[in-house]
Amino acid sequence: MRHRLETGPVPLLVVLVALFLLLLCPPPLAFGQQQQQPISRVERLSLLQLRSSLGIRSKEWPRKSDPCSGWTGIQCDSNGRVVGINISEFRRTRLGALSPQFSVDALANLTSLVAFNASRFSLPGQIPALFGSQLVSLQLLDLRSCSVIGGIPSSLAGLTNLNVLYLSGNNLSGDIPSNLGLLSELTVLDLSGNSLNGSIPPSFASLKNLSVLDVSSNALSGSIPPGIGSILRLQRMNLSRNILSGPIPAQLGDLKSLVDLDLSFNGISSSVPSDLRGLRSLVRMLLGDNQLSGSLPDDLFPSPSQLQALVLRNNVLTGALPDSLWSMTDLILFDISGNNFTGLLPDTGPSVNMTTAALNLSHNSFYGNLTDLLRRFRPVDLSGNYFEGKVPDYVELNSSLSENCLQGVPNQRTLEVCSSFYTQVGLAFDNFGNTNFTGPGVSQPSKKSNRVLYVLIGVGAGMVLLFVLGLLFFICTRKRESRTQRRVEVGPVPSTSSMPSGTPTSIVRVGDSYTYQQLLNATNEFSDANLIKHGHSGDLFKGILDGAIPVVVKKIDLQAGKKDSYPIELDFFGKVAHGRFVPFMGHCVENENEKFLVYKYMPNDDLATSLYKKGSSDDDSVQSLDWIKRLKIAVGSAEALTYLHHECNPPLVHRDVQASSILLDDKYEVRLGSLGQLCAQEGDSYQSRITRLLRLPQSSEQGSSDSSNANCAYDVYCFGRVLLELVTGKLGISSSTDAASKEWVDQTLPYISIYDKELVTTIMDPLLIVDEDLLEEVWAMAIIARSCLNPKPSRRPPMKYILKALENPLKIIREDNNSGSGRFGATSSRGSWNAAFFGSWRHSSSDVAVVQAASSAIAGTREAAVATGSLKQSGGTGSQGSGANNGSSSRRRHSNEIFPEPHDPQDI
Numbered sequence: 001m002r003h004r005l006e007t008g009p010v011p012l013l014v015v016l017v018a019l020f021l022l023l024l025c026p027p028p029l030a031f032g033q034q035q036q037q038p039i040s041r042v043e044r045l046s047l048l049q050l051r052s053s054l055g056i057r058s059k060e061w062p063r064k065s066d067p068c069s070g071w072t073g074i075q076c077d078s079n080g081r082v083v084g085i086n087i088s089e090f091r092r093t094r095l096g097a098l099s100p101q102f103s104v105d106a107l108a109n110l111t112s113l114v115a116f117n118a119s120r121f122s123l124p125g126q127i128p129a130l131f132g133s134q135l136v137s138l139q140l141l142d143l144r145s146c147s148v149i150g151g152i153p154s155s156l157a158g159l160t161n162l163n164v165l166y167l168s169g170n171n172l173s174g175d176i177p178s179n180l181g182l183l184s185e186l187t188v189l190d191l192s193g194n195s196l197n198g199s200i201p202p203s204f205a206s207l208k209n210l211s212v213l214d215v216s217s218n219a220l221s222g223s224i225p226p227g228i229g230s231i232l233r234l235q236r237m238n239l240s241r242n243i244l245s246g247p248i249p250a251q252l253g254d255l256k257s258l259v260d261l262d263l264s265f266n267g268i269s270s271s272v273p274s275d276l277r278g279l280r281s282l283v284r285m286l287l288g289d290n291q292l293s294g295s296l297p298d299d300l301f302p303s304p305s306q307l308q309a310l311v312l313r314n315n316v317l318t319g320a321l322p323d324s325l326w327s328m329t330d331l332i333l334f335d336i337s338g339n340n341f342t343g344l345l346p347d348t349g350p351s352v353n354m355t356t357a358a359l360n361l362s363h364n365s366f367y368g369n370l371t372d373l374l375r376r377f378r379p380v381d382l383s384g385n386y387f388e389g390k391v392p393d394y395v396e397l398n399s400s401l402s403e404n405c406l407q408g409v410p411n412q413r414t415l416e417v418c419s420s421f422y423t424q425v426g427l428a429f430d431n432f433g434n435t436n437f438t439g440p441g442v443s444q445p446s447k448k449s450n451r452v453l454y455v456l457i458g459v460g461a462g463m464v465l466l467f468v469l470g471l472l473f474f475i476c477t478r479k480r481e482s483r484t485q486r487r488v489e490v491g492p493v494p495s496t497s498s499m500p501s502g503t504p505t506s507i508v509r510v511g512d513s514y515t516y517q518q519l520l521n522a523t524n525e526f527s528d529a530n531l532i533k534h535g536h537s538g539d540l541f542k543g544i545l546d547g548a549i550p551v552v553v554k555k556i557d558l559q560a561g562k563k564d565s566y567p568i569e570l571d572f573f574g575k576v577a578h579g580r581f582v583p584f585m586g587h588c589v590e591n592e593n594e595k596f597l598v599y600k601y602m603p604n605d606d607l608a609t610s611l612y613k614k615g616s617s618d619d620d621s622v623q624s625l626d627w628i629k630r631l632k633i634a635v636g637s638a639e640a641l642t643y644l645h646h647e648c649n650p651p652l653v654h655r656d657v658q659a660s661s662i663l664l665d666d667k668y669e670v671r672l673g674s675l676g677q678l679c680a681q682e683g684d685s686y687q688s689r690i691t692r693l694l695r696l697p698q699s700s701e702q703g704s705s706d707s708s709n710a711n712c713a714y715d716v717y718c719f720g721r722v723l724l725e726l727v728t729g730k731l732g733i734s735s736s737t738d739a740a741s742k743e744w745v746d747q748t749l750p751y752i753s754i755y756d757k758e759l760v761t762t763i764m765d766p767l768l769i770v771d772e773d774l775l776e777e778v779w780a781m782a783i784i785a786r787s788c789l790n791p792k793p794s795r796r797p798p799m800k801y802i803l804k805a806l807e808n809p810l811k812i813i814r815e816d817n818n819s820g821s822g823r824f825g826a827t828s829s830r831g832s833w834n835a836a837f838f839g840s841w842r843h844s845s846s847d848v849a850v851v852q853a854a855s856s857a858i859a860g861t862r863e864a865a866v867a868t869g870s871l872k873q874s875g876g877t878g879s880q881g882s883g884a885n886n887g888s889s890s891r892r893r894h895s896n897e898i899f900p901e902p903h904d905p906q907d908i
Helices: 002-007 007-024 040-056 094-098 105-111 153-157 177-180 200-208 226-230 250-254 274-278 371-378 415-424 446-487 517-522 567-576 625-647 686-693 699-707 712-730 739-751 758-764 771-790 799-806 831-837 854-857 862-869
Strands: 074-076 082-085 115-117 139-141 164-166 171-174 188-192 210-212 236-238 260-264 284-286 293-295 308-310 316-319 334-337 342-343 359-360 364-367 377-381 384-389 531-534 537-545 551-559 584-588 593-600 612-614 621-622 663-665 670-672
Touching: 040 082, 040 105, 082 384, 153 177, 171 771, 177 200, 200 226, 226 250, 250 274, 359 862, 364 415, 371 377, 377 567, 384 670, 446 593, 517 551, 517 584, 517 593, 567 584, 567 593, 625 663, 625 670, 625 712, 625 771, 625 799, 712 739, 712 771, 712 799, 739 758, 758 771
Parallel strands: 082 115, 115 139, 139 164, 164 188, 188 210, 210 236, 236 260, 260 284, 284 308, 293 316, 308 334, 316 342, 334 359, 342 364, 359 377, 364 384
Antiparallel strands: 074 082, 531 537, 537 551, 551 593, 584 593, 612 621, 663 670
16 A cells, blocks of 8 residues: 555656646647638628628527637638638528528628528528629629529629529529620529529620529520530530520530530520531430421431430421431430421331330321330320321320320321321321221212111211200209209219229339338338328328338228229329329239329428428427428429320319428429329310200309319319418418308408509418518419409419419519510510410409408508418318309409400400
């Protein structure tokens, strides 16, 4: 014990001496390592000022920490100078959120700043002049989806070191400054999703280092500058959804690095120049929905080519397709629908090295037999052509073949039309396989067969006459009964099986086939913990497939009377490949009484769930979807419904449009679900024409709600309720059919007027923080919602006009009502725009409800109206929106306030 006491203090003294020497003489830094200097006092104060002006929370930028080491998104160099600021998707403090502004004057002191990223952070206001005049070292400026307004300042031309400029998804207007062509170091220029007008500056030809140019979804006019063809490093160019005109410059063929070219949805005319054959690296080329004419040059596309997507739809292109198109080995999307192409399909089969591609040749003039070439394509749309002969098995399972001259296929052209066409092209028609064929046209029946035909016609005419008389007697009897009983019987609901069901042979070809045991393992044996909800057509369960893939499994109980839903969905997914619908993965049909459909899991659930969410663990507040996301969701939903209503033949009706059917992926892109009630739109039946001819009485509910929900106007009505839910924030409006919901709609619509913007603030979601321009978008969406909720189905706008209006909401309410007229989408007057949107279907100002004394009705009661119009309540997800509109508004005096008449018939 004594020895231990004597020797114990020696090592302790050594440790103390070593620590003292270490403090005096720190060890040298490792090779290549530099010591981080503390941030200067000036730059720290500047960051604190920026923290205050932008309302950044202490969670991200704690005041007592060193910004270079303890602040999220702050990057400093070795000298303690701030070189990077990233506040992307930050949340403001509650005080800062009350009056957000684009207040970044403190950046002027950060002279070494190289990157500033504020994407998806609300900065309502104009871009300050200090960008370009003082921050000359800036190399990256990212202001995507920041609610920025005004024009693009010409001072940005002073950022001579700038490499990347993102200004997309804002409310920028005016011309694009031509001096942006001075940014010689620029590699990415993205101005998409704004309201920019004027033309594309020819000075862009000076941006020799540019690799990405995106000015899509604006209002740019004029022609494409040929000088863009001199930007040899350009890899992606998107000029779509503008009002560009003129020809496609042949100089674009010099862009040998170009991978993605999108010129769709413009007014580009002329033919496709053959000089584009230089685009050897092209992967995607979209020229659809223009005014292209002429034929495609035989040497348009080089061989070999990397082209994967080619869209030329809805033009006036003619002639035969170049053989080079059919030999594209990497092609996965080929859409030339809605043109005047003609000719035979090549007779050579696909190469084993070719990928499977989607093919759309619909509404052209192709003819002849279907060849082995079609083995390569899936799905296939050949409708609206003149193909003849038998349909091979490999085509029939996954194709749209209507309006052709094919044998044994329903909904084909008439014998006379097919015979006339084949006579014009100098070929003999096969007469639908009828061997009694005597010439190049129609077969000639014998005199005996003519007599038999006359007899059959006479008998048939007599039967029809007896049927009509019986029907008239039956209708008159029912009419007398209805008068006696003082009620009207509502006709039968259309059958849900009006869309053809898939056969067992075709079912196994759609998606992957899973075993029942796989789905049991994925969903924990369909436990209640994995149950998402009870849907219309089946129960939805969340699962993890094969231990890694998140999925949603729909369990369909056939014994519960849901037999029609799963063949409808399988048939739909077998024929449609569109990005706006929920991704379908596969099925399990091995059980006799239960069927299972498997979909990709959507990280953000559906709109009903995502509109409001509880805040983080340290914040009990409710988080609401911002306006940018809400508008994005509305546009995405309209795109899906536009596809069903206007791009499918026959048009398809969703019949279950509500917030819980609008699924959202990780980027809040819409993936429309709940497809189990799809059906083809019903036509003008003989019985309904007789009913209208005799002017039979009709219940007010039937007349206003369009009880025949197998009609596109029904989807439009339901979509109007979704838009109203996005504007007001009131949950459950799109799914509820009870009297309280209808009454709420009745009370809300009077606050929507095209002549009074302030009215809409009384019903707007109070959690929405919007500036003046965003308020105008809210106002515009409310007006669109009201047009969808018109009590008369025939007065509701088609979805394609609704989509166009949502893509350009400010054009509905901003522009001068008395200026000139123009082409739809290119007009400079609100009058002509409204004529295009509100007047392009059978429209009469006498059919539209008016707001009566709305301003006086809200005087002094603004707070109460907000509380009433924006009260949050949970809505059910089990029932669809009814299509029944308000009962009271349909009885009000009518005028043209909400839907003004067009100034000029040519505007329609």
